[in-house]
Structures are given as C-alpha cells and as structure tokens.
Amino acid sequence: MASGRVSTVEALLRWRHPERGLLLPQHFLPVAEESGLIVPIGEWVLKEACRQARAWGDAGFPVSVAVNLSAAQLAHARLLPAVDAALQGAGLAPGALELEIAEDALLRSEPAFETALALRARGVQLSIDRFGTGTSSLEALRRFPLTKLKIDRSYVGDVGHDPVDAAMVPAIISVARSLGLRVVGEGVETAEQLDFLRQHGCDDYQGFYAGAAMATPDLSPHPG
Template sequence: MYHAKSLGRNNYQFYTEKLNQYATRHVQLEAGLKKALQDNEFHLVYQPKFNVETQQIVGLEALLRWESQELGIISPVEFIPLAEETGMINQIGNWAINQACCQLALWHGQGFEHIAVAVNLSARQLKADIISTIEVALAVSGLPAHALELELTESMIMGNPQDSVAVLSQLKALGLTIAIDDFGTGYSSLSYLKRFPIDTLKIDQEFVRDITEDPDDAAITSAIITLAHSLELNVVAEGVETQEQLNFLRDGGCDQVQGFLLSKPLTAINCLALLNQEKNS
C-alpha cells in the first residue's frame, strides 16, 4: 500500500519478494538510526576544497558516515533520506554541525586558521530552530562564524523561497557563509537567486563528469561560472576526477574544486596529516 502511495497514489502494486526485502531493510535501518547516535556509530569525513590556481587547500566539506554495529557500513544515499522521512535528521544534523565546528576549532588551534568547514543542511533543519543550533555550536566550539559554511540544495530553498530568504538572512547575519549545492540540477529561479544572501555556487558533478566530452555540459558549466562571477559569487566544482576536467575549469575561471583527482574524503586523522604535509612542503 505504501509503495503504491509513493508512486503517486491511485494505482495498485503487486507483492514481490524484492518489495518484501526493501520493507525489511527499511525497518532495520529505521531501528538502527534510533540508536546510532547513542552508540556513537556516526562519524565525519572531510573532503578538501582546493584553490584552482594554487591547488592549496582552502576549505573542507564535512560528510556524514554511518557504520552500524549490526548492519555494517550504510551509504548516505540510503540512510539520509530515511532520516529525513522519520524526522531524525534534525538530531543527527545537529550532531554533525557541533562535531564539525569542534574539529575545525581544534585545527585552527594547530595553526590552520585559514581553513573553513562546510556542513550540509537538510530541508527539515532549515525549518527547525537552526539559528540557535548554529549559535550554540559556535559558542561551544569557539569557532569564528566566518569559518563555517552551510550548504543547501537549490531545490530545498526553492521549495518555499520567501521563507528561505528570511532564514538565510538570519544565518548570514551571524557571520557565516552560505553555498548553494548541486546548482543547475533543480528548478532555479534567477529572480530569487539574486535575493538569496549566498556566497557560493557549487557546480554539480553531473555537469563536471563529461565536461570535456559533452558540449552541453561544457556550455552549462561555463554559463554557471559566468553567472556566479557576475553576481560576485564564489564557484566550486564538485566531482573533479581527471586532469582534463581540472584544466577546463581553470581555463574557465572556476575558483575552487573538490574531487578524487586531488583528494577523496578523509578521516580527521588523515585530513590533519594532509594539512601538515601541505604546510611543510
């Protein structure tokens, strides 16, 4: 019944073994999520963001990972939508914000004050009391507000653009920076884009992947870079995996990149090692 409803209602679906397996998995994951925080099963990894010209690390994106004692490693693609659906994303997301702020504050104290950290926000978090959550995280960690960046997808903020402008303006007033993730994959409204108090546009890897082979992807990417710079916004390209892609983005004026070509997501220990290696080189 729920499967039929998820497909748009007013239809019927036959029982299959695959559907039963999906339902069982769904129940297992939901039960696992409820105790994952208390059992300390979540952790963050950090993917560096590099200046295109210097290839120096200028920031980190904190990414949530879940390793269940019972179910093993669970992909974010699987558990984050479930956390959204059940409402647990608020509690999990708040943990991630606090963890990322405390970790970066520690690295700042070790001499890496120029590094910022980006944390992804969900639609539910944006509707919750996100302002006080951020204020507490910054106060407890001692991290300066300008070192924290919040990433939101364009579909999320365009779901209710007027409310989004109000909330983002409050967040911006705290002194942090705001990025629009996966730009170009949702339903952008250029009239609202200029009203959002944002600092960065992130080009989705869907466009970057075939940037050197597909003229359409190349044209879209170049257009996003030009649009962003005309609005005095920073541009970050995701999913950079080849030197050819990096060359194209550099020639096109992209500001920052992240992807497996330069670094995969790293544990906190390995991330610090990379920062120290760069500092001493």
C-alpha cells in the first residue's frame, strides 16, 4: 500500500476451449470439482505457479505467488505431497507460496484444520479469501493458523457511498490487526477506494487499479 511495489501475484485459471474460446473459472471449475478433476488440475496449477514465481525471482522480481484452494483440495490426502513437490521442483522457498482458502472451506471438515497446521509448519503462507462472505468468519480467524486476511470486494466497492461498508472495513482491519494478520483489500478500482484503505491501515490491495488479469504481469512498481 505504501510503496506501490508488487508483493504477490495471484494465479488465475482460464480454459482455452477449442470451440467456446476463453472460459472463466465459473464455467468449468464446478464440473471439475464434481468430477474430481479439481485435484490433478490443482496440482498442475501449484507446479506452474511455483515455477513462475521462481522465474520472476531469478529475473530480479522476488514476489510471492498466491494459489486458490477449493474445499475438495483442502480435504484431499494428496494436497501436502503436491505442495511439497511443487516447491521442491521449482526450488522455491515455502514462504513465497500463499494458499488462499475461502472461509467456508476452512470450517467444512476437521481434516482442514490439521492440513492448515501442516502447511504452516512447512512455512507456507495461508490467507482467508473473500472475508465477510461466509457464515463463520470469526471462528475461522480464531481457530486457524492464518497469516493474511483478504477483505471481500463487496465491502471495498462501496466504501465511498455506503456508510455501513465504510464502517465495516475499518472494523475488519482492526480485528485482523489484533490477531497479527496482514490485511488485503480486494477489488480496488479507484483512487478513492485506495485512499480509504490506506487511511485505515490496510497493508496491501489488489484489483483493476493495480492491474487487470494478464498472461505475463508487469511487476514494475505501480504509482498508486
């Protein structure tokens, strides 16, 4: 937030369908989860993300890479070996990998807690994604060994116009800060939103104001 430096790049998945063109996740991930294909797809994403993060580091741009995990991946026995293989294959430090987990997925099964502990023991960063949209947010913050909280874009988008959101965002930041978590504001599209987050002590931001999704991100500092 203070320097405009790119600290983390989030991996986004697209499918280049031979007939339908470029498909967004909502058009294919539900089927992948229902069929079980989300596990091998997720392993491929982990490997590619770690490989790219190592390549950026070697090129003089040391950044973390964030990868989203579904509830099915978090509960699967192959997750920990897949993370180990991706890190070792790329020669990437565990601290440079951030796994993003929706709050509902964290609380869906008891194995998720043990898996989260094992990931943190390895040094992998864990963030709770889209905070404020689930059903047991504070429980997730209390129980799990998280390192980062990402405020959902639905709160950030209206901070300049909705007094409720304008009150909620500082409250979320305060709770996260008391728990020692780094805070990210999602969906930042305007200078007004960025200034609001900065004034209330948010650490990082992401959104179109920083840059749209792209195949090869420009990692030079952003003037915001």
